[in-house]
Amino acid sequence: MNAQFKRGIIDLCVFSVLVEEDMYGYKIIRELAEYIDVNENTIYPILRRLTKEGYFETYLEESDAGAPRKYYRVTKKGIDRYMRLRDEWDAFIGGVYRIINRGGKKSEEIFRRLGKRAEEETESE
């Protein structure tokens, strides 16, 4: 996948998790890793970059386990960024969705036809 495209999507995912609540680094990564194939080495640099760019701020908070943890919080600038990313994404994915579902009900027929063609081609091989 195009690196820039992927980066934009992962940024959006990190934002989406953090606009819900403030979280510490490891938790953010786990939340994302539950759904998409990412790990510490993908997410940590993103957290660092977005913090540097002023979209996140950090603060320390004591944990039950003892040592304090660094929490990330979305700034006002980050919220604006998130809204924009979100809008762009919605517009894009909405468009993609409309394209791939263009046939509407007809698409069932298209699938049938394609399936049949695939069968025929396997048979003739």
Place this chain on the structure above:
Amino acid sequence: MKKYLEDLENELKKKLKANEIEEILADHEEMIRTALEEGLDEDKIVEQFGEPKKVAEALGEVTDDKTDTEDAQEEDAKKKTFKTLATFAAGEEPVEFRIELANDDVTYKKAEGDSLRVSVRGNADTEEYTLAFKDNKFVLSSPKKSGFDFLSFGKNHVDFLIEIPAGLAIKNFFHKSLNGDIMMETIKTKAFELSTVNGDVRLRDTSVGEARLHTVNGDFDIKDLQADFFKVSLVSGDMRIKGACVKEDFHVSTVSGDVRIEDAESAGCILHSVSGDIEGKEFYPDRVALKSVSGDIRLQNKEDRDIRVEAKKTVSGRIKIRQEEG
């Protein structure tokens, strides 16, 4: 964990400054400790957190970008002044404007001289933009994006200044923008169509024939407007109009945006709202049709002029037309 952090430190030293290294190491210590507490096997640290060398490489990139961040670019853009990109000789014939932009802001102003001038500000890479003025048609549009770079903002943001000579007759003005803001001053046109998704719109001293405005999240701020026909639709953006004279219908529909109309006159007036509030002050249409679901509509005037109510309907909002006492 100790071994991993030591290896990481050695790799980071090749790429980064001491204060950054310290912070990164502290973050990793915290993350690894949490991971171990949650049951990660000590042997799996490298597997989960990545080879120290790769981690350092990924972080090196973040730092290298530093001089090139959007912040720095925005700062630069602010410092720079407008530079002329193109000038076009304006003819006698009425012209058509067609502007379609994604993230770029545009300011329209009255030109000092006789020519139509387009200027840009910021780290503008305008090579891929379409900019032309021929056959009495002015066109400006941002490049159609190819590939998947649509999620990268900031890099492609241009500030345009378009100066239009006062003598130039405009028959059709069309501006469509996604995130870009639009500012207009002293513009006169026959047909006027403006639409944005998130961009804000500011109109000052505008004289139009038939105007149609639409926004999803952008806000409209309008002052001193003259129109034959005026129709605005808002989704969640707000609108404020102060000083308007509309010969025929003044039509506003909003979903959740709030609308405020002040010092205005019109023949017909149709106001529709789902949940946004509409407030009129010194607003004197000859006749009104009001409809809302849960939004309030209120007209409050000092002068006692006749306003014929043609329709008035609401589900749970309040609709009030009244003359101020005293």
